[in-house]
Amino acid sequence: MTPRWEPIVGRYLHLELSGRPHRLYVEEAGQGIPLICLHTAGADGRQFRHILTDAAITQHYRVIVFDMPWHGKSLPPEGFEREEYQLTTQKYTQMVLDVADAMALEAPVVMGCSIGGRIVLNLAAEHPTRFRALIGLESADYQQPWYDTEWLHRPDVHGGEVCAALVSGMMAPHSPAVSRHETLWMYKSGGPGVFKGDLHFYRIDGDLRDVVARIDTTKCPLYMLTGEYDFSCTPEDTLRTAAKIKGAEVTIMAKLGHFPMSENPSQFRAYILPVLEKIRTASGTRG
Amino acid sequence: MASPVDSKASAVEARVADRFAHLGELAAADDDLARRGRFLDADVEIRVGSIPLGIAIRAGRVVSVTRGPFLLKSSTFTIRAEADAWERFLEPFPVPGFHDLMAMTKAGMARVEGNLTPFMGNLQYIKDLIALPRGKNGSGGRA
Numbered sequence: 001m002t003p004r005w006e007p008i009v010g011r012y013l014h015l016e017l018s019g020r021p022h023r024l025y026v027e028e029a030g031q032g033i034p035l036i037c038l039h040t041a042g043a044d045g046r047q048f049r050h051i052l053t054d055a056a057i058t059q060h061y062r063v064i065v066f067d068m069p070w071h072g073k074s075l076p077p078e079g080f081e082r083e084e085y086q087l088t089t090q091k092y093t094q095m096v097l098d099v100a101d102a103m104a105l106e107a108p109v110v111m112g113c114s115i116g117g118r119i120v121l122n123l124a125a126e127h128p129t130r131f132r133a134l135i136g137l138e139s140a141d142y143q144q145p146w147y148d149t150e151w152l153h154r155p156d157v158h159g160g161e162v163c164a165a166l167v168s169g170m171m172a173p174h175s176p177a178v179s180r181h182e183t184l185w186m187y188k189s190g191g192p193g194v195f196k197g198d199l200h201f202y203r204i205d206g207d208l209r210d211v212v213a214r215i216d217t218t219k220c221p222l223y224m225l226t227g228e229y230d231f232s233c234t235p236e237d238t239l240r241t242a243a244k245i246k247g248a249e250v251t252i253m254a255k256l257g258h259f260p261m262s263e264n265p266s267q268f269r270a271y272i273l274p275v276l277e278k279i280r281t282a283s284g285t286r287g
Numbered sequence: 288m289a290s291p292v293d294s295k296a297s298a299v300e301a302r303v304a305d306r307f308a309h310l311g312e313l314a315a316a317d318d319d320l321a322r323r324g325r326f327l328d329a330d331v332e333i334r335v336g337s338i339p340l341g342i343a344i345r346a347g348r349v350v351s352v353t354r355g356p357f358l359l360k361s362s363t364f365t366i367r368a369e370a371d372a373w374e375r376f377l378e379p380f381p382v383p384g385f386h387d388l389m390a391m392t393k394a395g396m397a398r399v400e401g402n403l404t405p406f407m408g409n410l411q412y413i414k415d416l417i418a419l420p421r422g423k424n425g426s427g428g429r430a
Contacts, residue, residue: 146393157408165410169387173380229383231390 008052010073015102017069017077018091024099025073026066030058033132033283034108035276036100037065038116040138040259041087041202042163042195043186044072047113050265056273060280061109066099070194072186085197088205092119093126100130109279111135111272114233114258115202117224121241125211128219133279135272136224138258140237141208141244149203153193160188163195170258172229175267183262217247221282223275224248227256251275300336300370304354306377306420307333307340313419314349320419321347324412329405332357333417334367347412364401366417372396377420388414 045065117139260268324347339355391397
């Protein structure tokens with residue numbers, strides 16, 4: 001094959017998060033409206049590589065993807081070896097704001113999946129004027145747990161293998177094998193206890209059932225897209241959440257599961273391009 | 288001779304049990320599955336409604352599939368669901384909710400009981416094994 005480069009640029013951003021110095025890996029491509037993409041629990045920014053390389057998106061959007069601390073190429077903070085990683089609503093919310101500030105982004109769009117889909121609901125409730133629009137993929141204010149997270153980090157079960165095996169069924173059976181396995185590889189290669197630590201936010205700390213009714217979509221439009229095969233954040237979970245938010249726009253995506261952007265990029269593209277176009281068009285008419 | 292359990296088995300139970308009865312041949316045709324399960328020795332019971340099936344796995348290879356009833360036979364773990372649910376699970380491209388064993392357990396349509404450490408330690412192998420009757424044209428919940 002002919003060698004070729006992708007237009008993605010990756011760099012390390014040094015900044016303070018939750019009062020501690022961090023070295024964050026950030027990839028970006030494109031120009032225009034800043035679009036911050038938030039990866040799922042236990043994975044990393046590689047999930048958005050097809051968004052970063054889609055010219056139809058990058059001609060209008062500056063796509064920004066960072067690996068959260070402890071994930072991908074972002075190291076844990078100094079002293080991590082003596083603590084248990086646990087993501088919280090407060091830390092996660094502030095992390096998004098701090099990254100946007102550190103990069104001097106003006107009114108970015110944030111698109112988050114799974115835990116990222118959960119945190120955009122909190123951003124919508126708490127900081128609507130900071131964002132141009134928010135997109136929740138596999139997003140709901142709460143989901144029913146379906147396994148004991150103690151299985152994710154213990155010496156007698158391989159953490160990477162069990163994390164991947166648990167989430168493998170959250171993808172649609174129609175998704176291409178190459179994309180499903182690529183998605184699972186990120187789970188297989190995550191650090192010990194990191195997926196479990198993310199789920200502390202998802203299951204324990206981040207119950208937003210009493211928060212989402214405060215969301216005012218006239219201040220910041222909210223789009224929610226959920227795959228029909230996602231049994232973790234089900235279409236019913238998303239619809240139930242959206243019913244409490246006046247003006248939230250919901251799309252249930254056929255033949256997709258919990259990882260739309262990475263499990264079947266071309267299928268997801270058909271759903272996300274119109275949303276991004278709508279945000280861009282509305283932006284053009286803003287004050 | 289039909290067993291007492293068999294005589295009560297419904298047509299759909301018998302149909303699904305017959306599909307699982309071929310797990311040995313299906314697994315034997317998949318060398319990579321055996322590689323991935325090479326550390327697993329387990330006696331897995333799959334319950335199709337009232338029909339118990341014993342799947343003996345040694346070093347990741349299915350060495351026997353036997354149909355119950357079993358008398359005082361222990362198993363490492365048991366995976367149970369009603370035949371209707373299994374039949375929908377075994378479609379080449381199952382509808383949402385029936386496409387994955389864990390989706391079915393979350394919805395209360397399947398149960399896994401027994402020693403769950405070897406089950407969780409070999410979860411993808413187990414999920415892929417029980418999805419084999421879907422056939423090569425179905426990708427189902429297989430990783």
